[in-house]
Amino acid sequence: MSACRRMLYLVKHRSLLTHVRRNLTTWSPVGAAFNARPHRKLDLFQKNVGLFGVPELSCPAGFQVATEKALKNTEHLVEKAYSSSPGVQTVQCFDQLSDELCKVADLADFIKVAHPDPAFREAAEKTCIEIGTVVEKLNTNVELCKSLKNLLDNPDIVAQLDPDTRRVADLFMFDFEISGIHLDDTLRKEAVALHVKLLDLNNEFLVRSHMPNRIARSAIPEHLHLHFATEGSFIQIGGLHADSPNDLVREIAYRIYLYPNAELMGCLEELLKCRYKLATLVGYESYGHRALKGTMAKTPGYYTSLFFFSHNRDIFIIQTAKDFKMMRDMKKKLSPRHSELMPWDHPYLSGVLRAERYNIEPSLYSPYLSLGSCMEGLNNLFSQLYGVSLMSEQPRAGEVWSEDVRKLAVVHETEGLLGYIYCDFFHRQDKPHQDCHFTIRGGRQCQETGQYQLPVVVLMLSLPHPTKGAPTLLTPGMMENLFHEMGHAMHSMLGRTRYQHVTGTRCATDFAEVPSILMEYFATDYRVISQFARHYETGQPLPESMVARLCESKKVCGAADTQLQIFYAVLDQIYHSKPQNRSTTEILKDMQQKFYGLPYTPNTAWQLRFSHLIGYGAKYYSYLMSRAVASMVWKQCFIEDPLNREMGERYRREMLAHGGAKEPMLMVEGMSNLFCLTLLTVQG
Secondary structure (H helix, E strand, O other), X not given: OOHHHHHHHHHHHHHHHHHHHHOOOOOOHHHHHHOXXXXXXXXXXXXXXXXXXXXXXXXXXXXXXXXXXXXXXXXXXXXXXXXXXXXXXXXXHHHHXXXXXXXXXXXXXXXXXXXXXXXXXXXXXXXXXXXXXXXXXXXXXXXXXXHHHHHHOOHHHHHOOOHXXXXXXXXXXHHHHHOOOOOOHHHHHHHHHHHHHHHHHHHXXXXXXXXXXXXXXXXXXXXXXXXXXXXXXXXXXXXXXXXXXXXXXXXXXHHHHOOOOHHHHHHHHHHHHXXXXXXXXXXXOOHHHHHHOOOOOOOHHHHHHHHHOOOOHHHHHHHHHHHHHHHHHHHHHHOOOOOOOOHHHHHHHHHHHHHHHHOOOHHHHHHHOEXXXXXXXXXXXXXXXXXXXXXXXXXXXXXXXXXXXXXXXEEEOOXXXXXXXXXXXXXXXXXXXXXXXXXXXXXXXXXXXXXXXXOEEEEEEEEOOOOOOOOOEOOHHHHHHHHHHHHXXXXXXXXXXXXXXXXXXXXXXXXXXXHHHHHHHHHOOHHHHOOOOEOOOOOOEOOHHXXXXXXXXXXXXXXXXXXXXXXXXXXXXXXXXXXXXOOHHHHHHHHHHHHOOOOOOOOOOHHHHOOHHHHOOOOOOHHHHHHHHHHHHHHHHHOOOOOOHHHHHHHHHHHHOOOOOOOHHHHHHHHHOOOOHHHHOOOO
């Protein structure tokens, strides 16, 4: 290298070298990538590759271009499906058709909620509606259905299909059936109209259920104003403030945030009516029966008997009553003049009881749980269980929607690159506060290229940014959420399904949460935690006694916490059963009395904030059932050695690899060598 070129090289890289020298740590590359702010090189000549590397998406207008391209390819694939002879190629064509639409719709579904630019969000929203409408029309396309039916009605051809292809063919036919393909023209058009109407109602409810409520500043004591956001002469309340130590702040937030909104109430009730009408139109007893077909629960009746009429229900109710008594006693101690236990007290007081009994103040743990150390821990865990590494990559210009998004390549020691995870972990204005996993592109074997289409996912959290003096520090709860969401991501990465329609988390809802909940068990096992939890300043490991206290604390008020989830699940089931001829608030009040135990607060409508009714309609029980299955898998397979490579490989082979290409209970059986419904009622 010439002296001149060497000088130019040193000038170009001086800032990077200086940064490295000033921040010498023992973090691995992936740990270091998350323990500091990203340092992006400014290159004015670098080409904008578009969001996720999709060239059209370098600007908002590109969504329309991408949509038109996908719809044009869709028309070609529909024609191909019409003309192809029945066989494996028919299912491959259907899957390619699904992939063509999903690659645009799923990406847009994420961008419409996450992109900081309103123009991008609006363009993505239009794409979601346009493609959603096309999908509903395809699901009632008689000629398209006939091409699949010709395959499934021929026993000789069906006998030659491999199990995955047969299942995917059945799933595509199920999509036709629940959309009303068997109806006459008039009723089929009605079904399409209901589907389209539900798309609008779902979106309206989802957006408005997260909007804040306002109240005049004069209606709230002045000394409490500082606890809430202000907007001119109004106080704006956008959440429940459940962790506030101030009783009155919690009560005000609860009453105002949950105050009924007539328009949103009308939206919810119309949504539930439309769902019921659509379900009965296509031949189901209720929307719940339609939604649960193909799940582990199978029917609403099975689910109810499994969780609420098991032999240990009475014991559970007694333990819940004990938990509520502990909370009442604590409230009397903290607030003698306001000692009645109310719904806004449950989250706060259960936390106080845990902290008091086991000294688990989050600030004691956070210094040991820097974001970088937790990512390092996940990397070590995946390496030991599956032979997989997380490798930080520099995004290209325009590839990400925010400068603080990190990109990870997931690489297997022998299989090579498995896919990509985009980590949108940090808080920003207008970003949803929910922790989520989004599939951007599903994995599949591409017959047209002979290559495997690598999966792409996004994990979205809302963590504090690192500062000049410290990296992002996580509470134990934040750390568990990170592990939970990474469980979803690895379900997508480790699956190697032939068909995109069943890739990764595209499986039964009550099975999709099993891998993520199982990760929570790893997140609280000292044998795992000890490998990464160390003080960000001193390097000292997190003491085992602190982890033990944290684990024991989870048992405090555990029955009451589960009872609350049961109440939510039952409410969801009742809303999606036959019409009750009473308001959603009256149903809420009744179910709260029967299945929770704390009194209903007049002039509140918690159901209007129950956004899970959209994505988990009739299936909110999935969290409880998945927790039961995850507990069983943990106790039978990992509790003795959570880092056992042989068991990790078995877990991937029996459960993660199949996505939705295999019956959920068959995967559970394959992993546990045991199929016992009564066992599920006593786990978790």
